[in-house]
Amino acid sequence: MFKRSDESLIAKALNGDQSAWQQLVNRHQSALFYFGLRLLGSREDANDLLQDVLMVLCRNLGQYRGDSSFKSWLFGIANYRAMDMLRRRKYSDNDDELAEMPADNPGLPEQLASYRQQKQVQQQLRSLPAEQRLVLELKFYQQFTFDEIASQLAISSNTVKSRFYAALDKLRLQLEDDHVEQSANF
Incomplete structure (x- = not known):
């Protein structure tokens, strides 16, 4: 078409x-x-x-x-x-979506694990400063180039790159901390 x-x-x-x-x-x-x-x-x-x-x-x-x-x-x-x-x-973190899942669903354990993982990623993203979170969103999910993001935000491409890599470093550290914490609980 x-x-x-x-x-x-x-x-x-x-x-x-x-x-x-x-x-x-x-x-x-x-x-x-x-x-x-x-x-x-x-x-x-x-x-x-x-x-x-x-x-x-x-x-x-x-x-x-x-x-x-x-x-x-x-x-x-x-x-x-x-x-x-x-x-x-x-x-405000609410689990309304979790309450909507039917309890008799045979795939519920997998759905719960996926849901919790998504919530964890969202929580980690929300912990970033808004400017860094916005750059990650535009780069990863909307697939804009650094130059396009810079134009949208009226900042330099170098500032966009700086925010992007700073956000990735923060997420990496959070994921490493979470992994160490989960390993210690076993």
């Missing part, structure tokens, strides 16, 4: 084509949601971020100039909004 470019969808959406608008939203909403989920740590916050970004997009689509890719521009908006949310909100 022929896939329209973001730019052609933008042009049609700006001319009132609802189908083009919906295609544009459908193309990027999943990545935006998971960006928010990994960065903010909860589904509610991720949904709030997604809705906020889509509202900004709806109001400001005409301001997209094409200086960078649409995805990069869109994630620039998401970055700004997510950092704002992080400054305003505190995290």
Whole structure:
């Protein structure tokens, strides 16, 4: 099937084509949601971020100039909004998702282990400074280059690289500490 470019969808959406608008939203909403989920740590916050970004997009689509890719521009908006949310909100670790798992599921032990591992990784990511966590998210999950990240965050590529490698070092140390602690418990 022929896939329209973001730019052609933008042009049609700006001319009132609802189908083009919906295609544009459908193309990027999943990545935006998971960006928010990994960065903010909860589904509610991720949904709030997604809705906020889509509202900004709806109001400001005409301001997209094409200086960078649409995805990069869109994630620039998401970055700004997510950092704002992080400054305003505190995290609370809740296990609501764990309570939703059916107890009679034969694969429950594996699901629980996977869930706990994911929660541990999320907790370790949340322990990083927001600027470092954001760079990791954009590099690993959104697969932006260092230069694209630098452009989105309005900082130098060297600063992006510095934050990226500092975050990796902190995560490595945390994982080593956790491994030593778990080994000592056996």
